[in-house]
Amino acid sequence: MLEDCLIHQCLNIILEPLKQSAQHGVMLSDPIGCSWYCFTALASYIANTPKAMMLAAVGGKTLPVTMAMYKQFRDAFHHEPRTKSTMIAQLAVVCSCADLNNIEAYFHEAQKFRLNDIDKPFWWDYALADPSQFLILESLHHLHKEFFDHDTQWLICAVRDSEIDFRFLVLQPITGYRHFYSGISKLKQVTGCSPPCVIAAVCMLMQFQYLEDLGCISGALTEFYTNKDAILAAGARQGKGNRHIDNFYIPKLELMQSIIPSICNSGVIGQWSADITEHAHITEIKDPARSSNNNNYDTQIC
Numbered sequence: 001m002l003e004d005c006l007i008h009q010c011l012n013i014i015l016e017p018l019k020q021s022a023q024h025g026v027m028l029s030d031p032i033g034c035s036w037y038c039f040t041a042l043a044s045y046i047a048n049t050p051k052a053m054m055l056a057a058v059g060g061k062t063l064p065v066t067m068a069m070y071k072q073f074r075d076a077f078h079h080e081p082r083t084k085s086t087m088i089a090q091l092a093v094v095c096s097c098a099d100l101n102n103i104e105a106y107f108h109e110a111q112k113f114r115l116n117d118i119d120k121p122f123w124w125d126y127a128l129a130d131p132s133q134f135l136i137l138e139s140l141h142h143l144h145k146e147f148f149d150h151d152t153q154w155l156i157c158a159v160r161d162s163e164i165d166f167r168f169l170v171l172q173p174i175t176g177y178r179h180f181y182s183g184i185s186k187l188k189q190v191t192g193c194s195p196p197c198v199i200a201a202v203c204m205l206m207q208f209q210y211l212e213d214l215g216c217i218s219g220a221l222t223e224f225y226t227n228k229d230a231i232l233a234a235g236a237r238q239g240k241g242n243r244h245i246d247n248f249y250i251p252k253l254e255l256m257q258s259i260i261p262s263i264c265n266s267g268v269i270g271q272w273s274a275d276i277t278e279h280a281h282i283t284e285i286k287d288p289a290r291s292s293n294n295n296n297y298d299t300q301i302c
Contacts, residue, residue, distance in 0.1 A: 001103070001117045004054050011122035018042070022128040041128035044266060046274050048141040049251055056082065056131040057091070057118040059111060063251060065132045065258050069114065074248035076225035078257040081132035087115075088124060095119060133265050136272040137255055143209050143269075146252035150237075151202050158198045158236040197230030214260055221256060 021040040028038045045055060049064070056064035067086070068079040090113040098109040100119055107117050123129040156164050204224035211217050228248065231237055237245045263269065 004116065004118060007054070008057075008118055008120070008122045015042075015122060015126065019126050022126060039128060042123065042126055042134045044136045044272050045134050046136060046138055046272055046277070048274070049255070052135045054116065054118075055121070055123075056135060057087065057116055057121040058082070059114050059116045062114040063254060064135050065137075065255070065262075068254055070249045070251075073250055073254040074228075075254070075257075076222070078261065079254075081261075083132050084123065084130040087121070087131065090115060091119060091124075133262075136266055136269065137259050137262050138269055138272045138274055139209075140274045140278065142252055142255055142259075146250075146256075147205070147209065150250060150253070151205050153238070154198065154231050154236040155202055157238055158231075158234050197227040198234050198236055201227035201231055208256065214263065218260060 018040045021038070022042075023039075025037050025039050027035050029035055045052075047055060052064040053059070053062070058064055061070040062068065063082070065082055066079040067082050068075070072079060094106065094109045094113065094115065098106040100106055103117065106119070110117060121131075123131060123134075201224050204220045204227065208217055208220040208224065211220060232246055232248075235244050237248075239245050259269065266272070
């Protein structure tokens with residue numbers, strides 16, 4: 001809780017000049033030397049889902065960009081956006097019902113709206129900042145990770161791991177692309193066959209990630225929801241210990257409903273990517289840490 005509060009306070013300090021510019025405007029020059037009276041909006045904050053929830057001041061089993069709760073993650077439509085005005089109104093109700101100095105009572109009231117313990121998020125007085133718009137869905141955490149964590153596991157359970165590994169093994173190696181000589185499963189035997197509707201559902205999610213036309217993207221997502229129940233019927237959705245799961249309470253699946261509105265508001269998601277920062281975290285932090293002796297590692301990394 002204290003860490004979350006500290007992050008919001010730091011962002012308040014860092015973004016104060018931009019808040020002033022958004023409120024009162026500032027003169028800026030364009031590439032050809034013309035001056036324009038500009039108001040600085042918060043266009044994007046790239047973050048994974050847990051961090052986005054912290055920034056949006058929401059708690060668990062909900063989403064940072066819509067009002068959907070976990071039992072609604074399976075719905076085949078886009079839920080109401082979690083707008084700034086709605087959040088501020090909810091925070092006002094919480095503050096009126098509980099003393100901020102009484103952390104336990106405040107948190108209890110905040111949980112009624114599925115909020116966390118932040119009373120004044122960094123964006124609350126930012127004139128041109130709305131969490132439902134600046135929390136951009138990006139490909140690394142919300143598409144590629146969703147595919148590996150869910151779609152791939154559904155196929156392994158439905159087709160069998162040996163069949164998946166064999167199909168990856170016989171693929172022709174292509175220069176510049178990784179070839180999985182040993183397959184992609186963990187060599188844990190799972191029996192079963194692959195119903196056509198399971199393959200159709202996963203194929204639609206793959207098309208959803210790679211298509212460009214908004215109409216085709218929406219159509220692919222609709223087709224997935226038409227066939228998604230076949231995944232549960234085939235027992236392909238499993239948890240730890242091969243335990244069957246009979247629901248689609250998957251946050252990243254619900255977030256896919258927000259991708260088209262996000263593209264319309266902020267442009268294609270390819271320009272909002274965490275790839276660069278994630279790679280820098282590996283080369284600048286993780287690799288030097290592994291090379292250290294775990295003593296006085298701050299000075300060794302720096």
